[in-house]
Amino acid sequence: MLAGMPSLSHQEQQDAADRIHHLMEQGMSSGEAIATVAEEIRTLHKDDRVTVLFDDDDDE
Structure with missing residues (x-):
């Protein structure tokens, strides 16, 4: 996971x-709606594995 979130399809x-958007229409604040959906996604994908490679070479 990158930054605590799984890689998602489009x-x-x-x-x-x-x-x-639906949660916000129901009266939830944007921050709370985002946090709620992020937690739902983390729960659904908690066992997913994502490989991330970093290029640490400086090209100066």
Whole structure:
């Protein structure tokens, strides 16, 4: 996971955005809606493995 979030497909990202908008329409603040959806995503993908490679070479 990168920054504590799994890698999501475009459709999963769109679904998350739609869910956030729905929660905000129900009266939830934007920050709370984002946190709620992020926690839902983390729970659904808690056993997923994402490999991240960093290039630490300085190209000066």
